[in-house]
Amino acid sequence: xxxxxxxxxxxxxxxxxxxxxxxxxxxxxxxxxxxxxxxxxxxxxxxxxxxxxxxxxxxxxxxxxxxxxxxxxxxxxxxxxxxxxxxxxxxxxxxxxxxxxxxxxxxxxxxxxxxxxxxxxxxxxxxxxxxxxxxxxxxxxxxxxxxxxxxxxxxxxxxxxxxxxxxxxxxxxxxxxxxxxxxxxxxxxxxxxxxxxxxxxxxxxxxxxxxxxxxxxxxxxxxxxxxxxxxxxxxxxxxxxxxxxxxxxxxxxxxxxxxxxxxxxxxxxxxxxxxxxxxxxxxxxxxxxxxxxxxxxxxxxxxxxxxxxxxxxxxxxxxxxxxxxxxxxxxxxxxxxxxxxxxxxxxx
Amino acid sequence: xxxxxxxxxxxxxxxxxxxxxxxxxxxxxxxxxxxxxxxxxxxxxxxxxxxxxxxxxxxxxxxxxxxxxxxxxxxxxxxxxxxxxxxxxxxxxxxxxxxxxxxxxxxxxxxxxxxxxxxxxxxxxxxxxxxxxxxxxxxxxxxxxxxxxxxxxxxxxxxxxxxxxxxxxxxxxxxxxxxxxxxxxxxxxxxxxxxxxxxxxxxxxxxxxxxxxxxxxxxxxxxxxxxxxxxxxxxxxxxxxxxxxxxxxxxxxxxxxxxxxxxxxxxxxxxxxxxxxxxxxxxxxxxxxxxxxxxxxxxxxxxxxxxxxxxxxxxxxxxxxxxxxxxxxxxxxxxxxxxxxxxxxxxxxxxxxxxxxxxxxxxxxxxxxxxxxx
Amino acid sequence: xxxxxxxxxxxxxxxxxxxxxxxxxxxxxxxxxxxxxxxxxxxxxxxxxxxxxxxxxxxxxxxxxxxxxxxxxxxxxxxxxxxxxxxxxxxxxxxxxxxxxxxxxxxxxxxxxxxxxxxxxxxxxxxxxxxxxxxxxxxxxxxxxxxxxxxxx
Numbered sequence: 001x002x003x004x005x006x007x008x009x010x011x012x013x014x015x016x017x018x019x020x021x022x023x024x025x026x027x028x029x030x031x032x033x034x035x036x037x038x039x040x041x042x043x044x045x046x047x048x049x050x051x052x053x054x055x056x057x058x059x060x061x062x063x064x065x066x067x068x069x070x071x072x073x074x075x076x077x078x079x080x081x082x083x084x085x086x087x088x089x090x091x092x093x094x095x096x097x098x099x100x101x102x103x104x105x106x107x108x109x110x111x112x113x114x115x116x117x118x119x120x121x122x123x124x125x126x127x128x129x130x131x132x133x134x135x136x137x138x139x140x141x142x143x144x145x146x147x148x149x150x151x152x153x154x155x156x157x158x159x160x161x162x163x164x165x166x167x168x169x170x171x172x173x174x175x176x177x178x179x180x181x182x183x184x185x186x187x188x189x190x191x192x193x194x195x196x197x198x199x200x201x202x203x204x205x206x207x208x209x210x211x212x213x214x215x216x217x218x219x220x221x222x223x224x225x226x227x228x229x230x231x232x233x234x235x236x237x238x239x240x241x242x243x244x245x246x247x248x249x250x251x252x253x254x255x256x257x258x259x260x261x262x263x264x265x266x267x268x269x270x271x272x273x274x275x276x277x278x279x280x281x282x283x284x285x286x287x288x289x290x291x292x293x294x295x296x297x298x299x300x301x302x303x304x305x306x307x308x309x310x311x312x313x314x315x316x317x318x319x320x321x322x323x324x325x326x327x328x329x330x331x332x333x334x335x336x337x338x339x340x341x342x343x344x345x346x347x348x
Numbered sequence: 349x350x351x352x353x354x355x356x357x358x359x360x361x362x363x364x365x366x367x368x369x370x371x372x373x374x375x376x377x378x379x380x381x382x383x384x385x386x387x388x389x390x391x392x393x394x395x396x397x398x399x400x401x402x403x404x405x406x407x408x409x410x411x412x413x414x415x416x417x418x419x420x421x422x423x424x425x426x427x428x429x430x431x432x433x434x435x436x437x438x439x440x441x442x443x444x445x446x447x448x449x450x451x452x453x454x455x456x457x458x459x460x461x462x463x464x465x466x467x468x469x470x471x472x473x474x475x476x477x478x479x480x481x482x483x484x485x486x487x488x489x490x491x492x493x494x495x496x497x498x499x500x501x502x503x504x505x506x507x508x509x510x511x512x513x514x515x516x517x518x519x520x521x522x523x524x525x526x527x528x529x530x531x532x533x534x535x536x537x538x539x540x541x542x543x544x545x546x547x548x549x550x551x552x553x554x555x556x557x558x559x560x561x562x563x564x565x566x567x568x569x570x571x572x573x574x575x576x577x578x579x580x581x582x583x584x585x586x587x588x589x590x591x592x593x594x595x596x597x598x599x600x601x602x603x604x605x606x607x608x609x610x611x612x613x614x615x616x617x618x619x620x621x622x623x624x625x626x627x628x629x630x631x632x633x634x635x636x637x638x639x640x641x642x643x644x645x646x647x648x649x650x651x652x653x654x655x656x657x658x659x660x661x662x663x664x665x666x667x668x669x670x671x672x673x674x675x676x677x678x679x680x681x682x683x684x685x686x687x688x689x690x691x692x693x694x695x696x697x698x699x700x701x702x703x704x705x706x707x708x709x710x711x712x713x714x715x716x717x718x719x720x721x722x
Numbered sequence: 723x724x725x726x727x728x729x730x731x732x733x734x735x736x737x738x739x740x741x742x743x744x745x746x747x748x749x750x751x752x753x754x755x756x757x758x759x760x761x762x763x764x765x766x767x768x769x770x771x772x773x774x775x776x777x778x779x780x781x782x783x784x785x786x787x788x789x790x791x792x793x794x795x796x797x798x799x800x801x802x803x804x805x806x807x808x809x810x811x812x813x814x815x816x817x818x819x820x821x822x823x824x825x826x827x828x829x830x831x832x833x834x835x836x837x838x839x840x841x842x843x844x845x846x847x848x849x850x851x852x853x854x855x856x857x858x859x860x861x862x863x864x865x866x867x868x869x870x871x872x873x874x875x
Contacts, residue, residue, distance in 0.1 A: 055485040151366055155388075225479055226551055229704070312552045313479030315704040316388070395829075398852035406862055568774050568797055571826025582797070589800070653745035654804075656793070667778055669793070684778040692829050721852065 081246035093147035098251035100140030115289030126187035148243035170217035191274035218263035264300035377717025421507035424719035427661035432511035438657035450638035466662035515641035560709035574664020579613035781834035
């Protein structure tokens with residue numbers, strides 16, 4: 001069900017109902033692709049400026065006002081580069097791999113509620129959909145590591161695969177915890193339920209623990225420091241995307257930032273009230289929700305960038321020990337705790 | 349229980365070779381290592397050197413002693429001053445030239461500033477190797493203060509070329525004392541901050557504690573020296589055992605830690621920076637008056653025989669060994685580089701550990717590859 | 723231990739060891755090639771000498787002879803000694819390896835082989851370490867001639 005009724009009505013004047021439906025699908029997909037690209041570029045600029053300020057220097061500030069056009073210049077450079085590839089690489093899989101990552105990122109973006117009126121795909125298993133689709137993205141990374149026919153890429157691909165599969169469990173369990181509190185998996189309904197108080201306040205202890213776990217697991221899901229052993233530049237060259245150059249590399253690069261955006265957006269929806277404004281100030285203004293949603297998401301993204309430029313990185317066995325021996329037991333106890341809180345009616 | 353066989357033991361695995369090639373972000377310079385791996389465990393590390401070999405030892409057989417000092421700056425460029433000091437001290441001892449107190453104090457002060465600069469760069473790179481990329485920027489910003497002091501007095505920032513046989517090349521600049529005092533005050537505020545950024549970080553501790561353990565006997569047998577050896581409890585500070593220049597005029601402690609692992613080696617260098625600041629503080633107000641350059645003959649010929657001089661650089665125990673036949677140029681000159689001796693210890697430290705540990709161990713040994721390759 | 727005490731102690735092990743007093747600040751022991759390993763083991767294991775730190779290993783070309791100079795130091799008694807070993811054979815010089823006595827000599831022996839051509843028996847992996855694998859000749863010898871790379875004044 002698509003809720004952009006304005007476009008539907010306008011198209012119905014010129015075509016039959018079926019054609020309007022499919023045209024609308026295409027238009028919405030194009031809009032999301034454009035948002036994906038522009039937002040990716042904006043996030044790269046933000047990362048470079050934030051990094052600069054942490055390291056006591058200015059980031060890019062020459063190209064365009066405050067350096068905003070810097071990433072477009074970089075993207076142009078990447079597009080014009082030669083697409084190298086090794087002779088012995090399995091060329092079909094080698095070219096197929098980036099598409100897995102991009103397609104899954106786009107699919108996850110489709111269910112995010114940007115505001116009460118702007119949501120492309122409002123199914124009743126929204127949260128579950130995001131979790132399952134992001135698991136498919138791991139295949140893209142495995143394929144990249146294998147098909148490059150390079151020892152470094154293989155090691156990088158293996159490491160990523162293990163890491164992402166392990167931390168999927170933590171993310172899934174946190175989603176279960178918050179779904180217990182909400183009583184529903186549909187994204188728009190979860191946001192509506194938070195009109196009386198954001199879940200992080202109404203679920204008090206259990207929700208705060210869940211938020212901490214979600215931040216750790218989410219950082220690991222999107223392969224950021226302190227869990228970026230995959231692309232550990234100091235060790236293995238560039239990990240699983242060593243053999244990719246030009247536009248292929250840009251796909252992975254952008255996909256990492258979009259993954260970060262998706263994790264932050266999910267955190268905002270299930271903990272911080274989605275597109276709701278604090279104390280309900282501007283809830284009656286239509287489309288104002290987009291502003292609040294973006295603000296909260298950008299704050300969580302800033303938090304993830306802060307982690308990156310402060311902490312050293314964990315070794316692969318320490319990473320897995322953290323997940324399997326510490327995070328999963330805590331998660332399980334937290335689910336039971338949240339269930340108890342809801343059953344006994346102790347939430348605010 | 350003896351007959352229990354695990355499935356994992358029956359799976360046949362094969363060792364494979366991985367090349368950490370000459371261009372690599374983690375090897376500090378052009379060095380190639382061939383690793384033999386079993387899964388992620390390292391079985392053997394074999395270095396292949398020579399990418400920056402410039403045959404300095406052969407060149408020294410054709411250069412006069414005054415020209416050899418110019419070549420020593422390029423050996424270990426992070427402690428350039430101390431290498432030249434070694435050759436100058438060797439020639440002065442062999443010819444019996446007595447240098448004035450002013451020269452000794454100047455040499456010691458510039459040497460300690462070089463040591464702090466080298467350890468700051470090491471600290472920045474160590475953070476970078478473990479993934480905390482910000483430390484690199486912080487370290488270089490503070491190193492700029494030292495570079496400015498060098499530029500004013502010696503004329504260059506990195507390869508200072510300041511020692512000559514019989515003294516130093518130029519007298520101290522008039523701003524030298526003021527700048528050194530400012531620097532000491534600045535560093536005393538910054539060093540605790542730097543220390544806390546990495547040492548108190550749980551992730552960093554888990555990466556370095558218990559990693560790369562080498563016992564004291566093994567350290568002595570493998571010839572480890574400098575801060576690397578002192579992290580295992582091997583007392584090898586040449587400034588204490590065979591003092592030279594002004595080191596018998598000042599009080600300082602030799603840092604010895606018994607941990608033997610990477611964290612101890614890291615901690616030794618941080619504490620050494622404090623000791624260097626202490627030496628500088630004691631000397632900055634008491635620079636004696638005198639000549640800055642003694643007169644020597646125009647043509648320098650060493651007496652027949654062998655001469656050895658050892659100096660403590662930031663990497664360890666640097667030695668110059670000269671066999672002279674009475675002529676203008678040495679018959680055979682050998683530079684004993686501390687990095688070359690520490691390199692074989694890497695093999696003993698990393699047996700059975702993972703690639704990520706190899707990067708951390710290699711970083712704590714603090715190798716500068718031109719020092720090894722000469 | 724002083725130079726004379728060391729000289730007494732070490733000369734009691736074998737008649738063939740030669741001692742040189744002048745020319746260097748340390749005691750110099752000249753060891754014949756067949757006694758190299760034995761003397762090295764005794765120098766390391768004996769309680770009074772206890773040379774456990776091999777400081778430096780240098781290859782030298784004396785004109786007719788080729789030799790290796792070992793500088794040894796004791797970390798308990800704080801004395802130093804030089805051990806020299808020579809060979810007259812310039813075509814195929816060979817000594818015993820000391821890499822199991824002092825592991826620090828492992829890479830140093832590769833270096834001496836690379837520059838002088840001196841082979842070490844029973845070394846695990848003697849190879850050219852600084853120069854390329856296919857390099858011909860032994861550069862640090864005095865009779866090495868290279869038209870392209872060397873500049874002689």
